[in-house]
Amino acid sequence: MQMNGAFQGITGGGHATHAHTGAWIAGVLRSRISAGLLPPGTKLSEQKLAAALGVSRNTLREAFTVLAEQSIVQRIPNRGVYVSAPGAEDVREIYRLRRLIEPAAVLWGEVVAGTLDSLDALIASAREALAAGSVQGMADANQELHKALVALSGSTSLQALMEKVLAEMRLVFLPMATTPEFHSQYVERNAALVAMIRAGRRVEAAEELRRYLDAAEQELLAELNGESPS
Known part of the structure; x- marks a missing residue:
């Protein structure tokens, strides 16, 4: 190198x-x-x-x-x-944190019109990256969206913790750089999530986010183990 x-x-x-x-x-x-x-x-x-x-x-x-x-x-x-080279246990720990922090922010955080517009803009960026075939662009938009979801909490401590988690996630995502479908599948899942929040269906959105995080964790663990995700 x-x-x-x-x-x-x-x-x-x-x-x-x-x-x-x-x-x-x-x-x-x-x-x-x-x-x-x-x-x-x-x-x-x-x-x-x-x-x-x-x-x-x-x-x-x-x-x-x-x-x-x-x-x-x-x-x-x-x-x-x-x-750092995150391993399987690092991935599990990251997702333990994310499952506690993100759905709670979606469920109980403060949502205002400006926030919804910002989330919509991130979805638009992700779709543009998808159309351009930019894995990095999709990954960037995805991270910014999840950061924005945690910001709904209004807690600077939780946002600082999420910054650390997302920084480590960058390393976890690197092996997926040659797997565009990993990122592309979450573009519309993110869009659906934001639509639920905009419609006031926040309990449904929080439940969907937990399922979404479970699926991402399993796919990443399968990649680390050299397996095909089920």
Whole structure:
């Protein structure tokens, strides 16, 4: 893995804008990991990354700390920092959290006209990505929709937790990048879910969301196990 290639166009031979902030560098790394440029299991060399990004190694370590808290990277004593490779139990834990947080937000959260319009816009983006055959676009729209559903709760703590969960989900979804049908099937399921919320059928929407999450979990676990989902 040539890490410098994963950062072409960022530094331009100079220092990255906002490079003094570890959080900004964490965002750069997170986006490159999400795009599959730094696959699960990749060792992140401090020396090479600091040079590629034009930042100090201390700033890079701050970024690693942020990403480690989000389970995107892991520090292995005496070996270094690696992009996390979520396993079956990680997937189960992610979906345990999602089944508790998301349906509750849909059922009891505050829904206003502006919120519904934002959800509709995300459905439109997902449909455009589907029409264009963009797996990344569908995945992005899907994540933004689920983030918006949790935001219905009005809880900043739950939204922060969901940010962490969704960041880890990016790694879980990477193996599905070559399986467009995994993402495409959820475009209209998301649309149906938003339609239920708009119609005030929130109990039905929460129940459907739980079924939806169950199905996604089983499909991801089957992929990890090299099986065909039932």
